[in-house]
Amino acid sequence: MKSKKTLAIVAIVMLCVVVLINLFKKDLWEVNEELLRDEIISIEQSIDTINLLDVTPFEWDVIYSFDPYTSKDIVYETVxxxxxxxxxxxxxxxxxxxxxxxxxxxxxxYGYPENNGYGIYFSGESMNNFAQMLNANGNLTFQVERSDGIVYLRNE
Structure with missing residues (x-):
């Protein structure tokens, strides 16, 4: 009888651990945003231009930039x-x-470059009057600008 109680307690503890781990686990897109921030913020002062692929530590095919005030539904529909x-x-x-x-x-x-430490701005293929799109095989040369400790990447 004692071993069944012990097994039940162990099972409950393991279930709790799994639930807690999943509660605090970051999504892939969050982890990659942190990695991207680290890469962009660490661009050397002497560098004026970069290829966006050189600072994205993850694989991607397409990047979208949405205009201010674009609704969630339009973002979801576009993406x-x-x-x-x-x-x-x-x-x-x-x-x-x-x-x-x-x-x-x-x-x-998402957010203000002042809060994130960096910003990315580009002009690409116009999508539905709310977004710009760049392909990973397009022109990915970005100007590196710095202002008040914030790094801006622009290819406009």
């Missing part, structure tokens, strides 16, 4: 993929950028 924790930009100057690999969001950049 063709719905995921949690997406926010709508609420003012000018905010980034809302989505990297896709196949049909999966692999990186999501």
């Amino acid at each position: 063709g993929y719905k995921w949690d924790n997406i926010s709508e930009t609420v003012s000018e100057g905010m980034n809302q950028t989505v990297f896709l690999k196949g049909e999966t969001v692999v990186c999501y950049l």
Whole structure:
């Protein structure tokens, strides 16, 4: 009888551990955004231009940049993929950028460059009047600009 109770307790403890791990586990797109931030922020001061592929430590096919005030539904429709924790930009100057690999969001950049430490701006193929798109095999040469400790990548 004692061993059944012990097994039950062990099973419950293991289940609790699995649940807790999953609660605090970051999504792939969150992990990749942190890696991207680290790469961009660490671009050497002497570098004026970079290829975006050189600072993205993950594979991607397409990147979308959404205009301010674009609704969640339009982002989901444009990207063709719905995921949690997406926010709508609420003012000018905010980034809302989505990297896709196949049909999966692999990186999501959201917020003010002042808060993130970096910003990415580009002009590419216009999508539905709300977004710009670049392919990984397109022109990925970006100017590196620095201002007040923030790194901006621009290929506009």
